[in-house]
Amino acid sequence: MSRRRPIFVPTMLVAGFLFLYIPILSLIIYSFNESRLVTVWGGFSTKWYAALFRNEQVLNAAWLSFKIAAMNATGATILGTLAGLALARFGRFRGRPLLTGMATAPLVMPEVITGLSLLLLFVAMEQALGWPEGRGITTITIAHVTFSMAYVTVVVQSRLATHDESLEEAAMDLGARPVKVFFLITLPIILPAILAGWLLAFTLSWDDLVITSFVTGPGSSTLPVVIFSKVRLGVSPDINALASILVLMVAIFTAVFGIYMQRQQKRRERDVQQALAANL
Amino acid sequence: MGFLESGGGHAVKPSRSSRIRPHGPWRWASRGWRRRGYSGRTLVTGVPYLWLLLFFLVPFLIVLKISVSQMQMAMPPYEPLVTWTSAQAMELKVNLANYAFLWEDALYRNAYLNSILTAAVSTIICLLIGYPMAYGIARSKPAWRNLLLLLVMLPFWTSFLLRVYAWIGILKNNGVINNFLTWLGVIDEPIVMLQTDFAVYLGIVYSYLPFMVLPLYTAIEKLDLSLLEAAADLGCRPVKAFFRITVPLTMGGIIAGCLLVFIPAVGEFVIPALLGGPDTLMIGRVLWEEFFNNRDWPIASAVAIAMLLVLVIPIMVLQRFQGQQLGAHR
Numbered sequence: 001m002s003r004r005r006p007i008f009v010p011t012m013l014v015a016g017f018l019f020l021y022i023p024i025l026s027l028i029i030y031s032f033n034e035s036r037l038v039t040v041w042g043g044f045s046t047k048w049y050a051a052l053f054r055n056e057q058v059l060n061a062a063w064l065s066f067k068i069a070a071m072n073a074t075g076a077t078i079l080g081t082l083a084g085l086a087l088a089r090f091g092r093f094r095g096r097p098l099l100t101g102m103a104t105a106p107l108v109m110p111e112v113i114t115g116l117s118l119l120l121l122f123v124a125m126e127q128a129l130g131w132p133e134g135r136g137i138t139t140i141t142i143a144h145v146t147f148s149m150a151y152v153t154v155v156v157q158s159r160l161a162t163h164d165e166s167l168e169e170a171a172m173d174l175g176a177r178p179v180k181v182f183f184l185i186t187l188p189i190i191l192p193a194i195l196a197g198w199l200l201a202f203t204l205s206w207d208d209l210v211i212t213s214f215v216t217g218p219g220s221s222t223l224p225v226v227i228f229s230k231v232r233l234g235v236s237p238d239i240n241a242l243a244s245i246l247v248l249m250v251a252i253f254t255a256v257f258g259i260y261m262q263r264q265q266k267r268r269e270r271d272v273q274q275a276l277a278a279n280l
Numbered sequence: 281m282g283f284l285e286s287g288g289g290h291a292v293k294p295s296r297s298s299r300i301r302p303h304g305p306w307r308w309a310s311r312g313w314r315r316r317g318y319s320g321r322t323l324v325t326g327v328p329y330l331w332l333l334l335f336f337l338v339p340f341l342i343v344l345k346i347s348v349s350q351m352q353m354a355m356p357p358y359e360p361l362v363t364w365t366s367a368q369a370m371e372l373k374v375n376l377a378n379y380a381f382l383w384e385d386a387l388y389r390n391a392y393l394n395s396i397l398t399a400a401v402s403t404i405i406c407l408l409i410g411y412p413m414a415y416g417i418a419r420s421k422p423a424w425r426n427l428l429l430l431l432v433m434l435p436f437w438t439s440f441l442l443r444v445y446a447w448i449g450i451l452k453n454n455g456v457i458n459n460f461l462t463w464l465g466v467i468d469e470p471i472v473m474l475q476t477d478f479a480v481y482l483g484i485v486y487s488y489l490p491f492m493v494l495p496l497y498t499a500i501e502k503l504d505l506s507l508l509e510a511a512a513d514l515g516c517r518p519v520k521a522f523f524r525i526t527v528p529l530t531m532g533g534i535i536a537g538c539l540l541v542f543i544p545a546v547g548e549f550v551i552p553a554l555l556g557g558p559d560t561l562m563i564g565r566v567l568w569e570e571f572f573n574n575r576d577w578p579i580a581s582a583v584a585i586a587m588l589l590v591l592v593i594p595i596m597v598l599q600r601f602q603g604q605q606l607g608a609h610r
Binding site: 178209 | 343437438442446553587
């Protein structure tokens with residue numbers, strides 16, 4: 001573009017990123033603070049990290065959260081992939097509008113509503129069927145799958161929408177059965193979306209406070225529930241340490257995943273070029 | 281399950297299915313399955329369908345039911361809607377008193393209006409910050425673009441709760457900002473920022489900014505730059521070109537971003553609970569307190585239904601919109 005480069009946009013960009021990252025940086029900096037008063041600098045120390053790793057309550061909660069998040073991510077990925085496949089590839093079928101609605105509404109549904117409604121369902125089911133007995137890890141996982149599968153559905157559906165059906169149709173015309181077509185052609189196309197969906201579902205579950213609070217029972221406090229009960233009493237340095245570890249883990253994960261995706265992209269481009277070259 | 285059957289598409293043609301058939305027990309299973317008019321498609325659609333019916337749709341009906349029942353001191357703390365008074369007679373008790381109570385009590389009315397106002401104002405602030413950011417990212421060098429996008433998404437992947445928590449340390453009376461300003465000598469008394477409405481607005485804008493930037497980026501990136509060049513060639517000033525061309529063409533992203541921020545912000549609980557004061561009334565927090573502190577499930581359900589009534593139109597607009605966006609790729 002020939003027009004002058006305005007300074008407004010770059011300034012807003014820098015300011016926006018500062019706004020996004022200063023709170024996270026301040027969390028990390030103060031996690032190394034010697035002083036118990038979180039925001040008064042008392043010298044460098046790693047003692048809060050040591051304290052964190054001795055805190056049974058936090059460690060147990062983290063392990064519980066990890067188990068639920070992994071189960072949830074797997075369940076949500078399977079269900080979300082099926083729903084995404086149905087919405088992107090099956091054209092019009094009866095009941096489609098309802099499925100579209102149910103598959104995307106949890107994306108924006110306020111968590112208090114989802115949490116309350118699922119709890120009332122579990123209570124009603126326990127009265128009527130005797131299952132689930134009480135509330136805990138099972139009910140939390142079911143609740144998480146229900147809201148996080150929507151994210152997987154959207155990711156898979158949009159991935160499929162950008163690839164036209166000609167490859168799948170060609171395979172079918174050559175006599176491949178639908179199941180084979182799925183595993184040989186569709187699955188490799190949507191694999192990055194499935195991976196991204198799994199990670200997203202894992203993070204959503206790992207992070208969820210509100211829905212978990214409604215459907216949890218005694219003895220199953222996940223990490224966010226423990227953090228929330230501590231944070232309500234005010235800031236504490238070991239929460240800062242915990243936050244820093246979590247931020248670091250996410251940063252590493254995201255970097256590794258980003259690099260992996262970029263490599264995939266490059267490899268696909270190279271394959272396409274080679275295929276074109278071979279045909280010339 | 282017949283209603284899940286799809287017509288048309290690329291169903292397996294008879295000639296092909298006669299050529300390739302499953303073997304062994306699979307053959308029997310799949311034959312029986314097919315004879316009843318089911319196909320693999322039914323399974324693919326049916327499993328998530330049933331899950332969502334059971335765990336997403338039915339719960340709302342239960343909420344609706346409980347919102348019209350009466351509270352009682354028992355577990356579960358509500359009276360059954362339908363009672364069998366004798367062998368043949370059935371009594372249906374519908375109690376709209378919960379809704380009347382919500383309507384008449386100023387606390388709930390204020391909480392409603394305040395939630396909608398807070399969400400709307402935060403959404404506009406998000407748009408004002410997010411649009412230039414998205415624009416800057418979309419216009420940056422391609423090599424930078426992915427990194428910048430990743431940086432926008434990274435906070436979204438880190439714990440929401442901890443990011444809200446970070447603001448407590450920054451805003452409180454002996455927090456980062458007040459310490460800094462005192463050190464500079466600008467202020468003698470700390471400025472009270474935590475537990476105010478300001479902190480709630482800040483928290484919402486901060487937490488939901490990535491949801492605004494991403495759809496805006498997608499819309500701006502698709503924009504055809506030659507249109508702006510043509511406008512400039514014809515003597516249109518950049519500001520005018522922005523409002524006459526860029527904004528209308530990215531309206532899809534603007535609407536999607538605003539709805540993605542507004543809808544969850546109306547029902548937000550964590551931010552008003554941690555950053556707001558005791559008098560910060562938001563409907564999500566009221567629901568939480570009715571449920572956990574007062575153990576009044578019927579009122580909490582009525583609050584949920586009333587909240588849903590406010591949100592149902594924005595949610596439907598958003599869905600229509602996302603459907604169009606996904607369809608546009610084809």
